[in-house]
Amino acid sequence: MAKRKSLPLGSDPPYPFEVGQIVYSIKGKDAGAWYLVAGYLSEEGRLILLGVHRGDLVFKKKNPKHIQWTHSVVSEVANRLKGGSIIDPGWLIERVSAAGYEIEGGSRRMKQPHDQR
Secondary structure (H helix, E strand, O other), X not given: OOOOOXXXXXXXXXXXXXXXXXXXXXXXXXXXXXXXXXXXXXOOOEEEEEEEEOOEEEEEEEOHHHEEEEEEEXXXXXXXXXXOOOOOHXXXXXXXXXXXXXEOOOOOOEEOOHHHO
């Protein structure tokens, strides 16, 4: 398995990410969980991620080195986050499912279908 390059941190994210981008946690208690990027905290060098846990929305701070990036962006979620609109967990689950990811049994884990891995 090839070693993943670590991402540099700075006052502005020097690596490309988009609000609404689907990412995968590879380290920590939540390893294996799928989230959406909701923003970036420049003073801490951390991303703010959005997920669903037991039917509730969860915002989480995460080191960019501890996530795996995907090329999937849920633009409808990004538009709501940028516009400050309310996001309902059920609406989020529907939009993420439409992008090819599923939330398992109300937990915070979103799995990618086998044909997209």
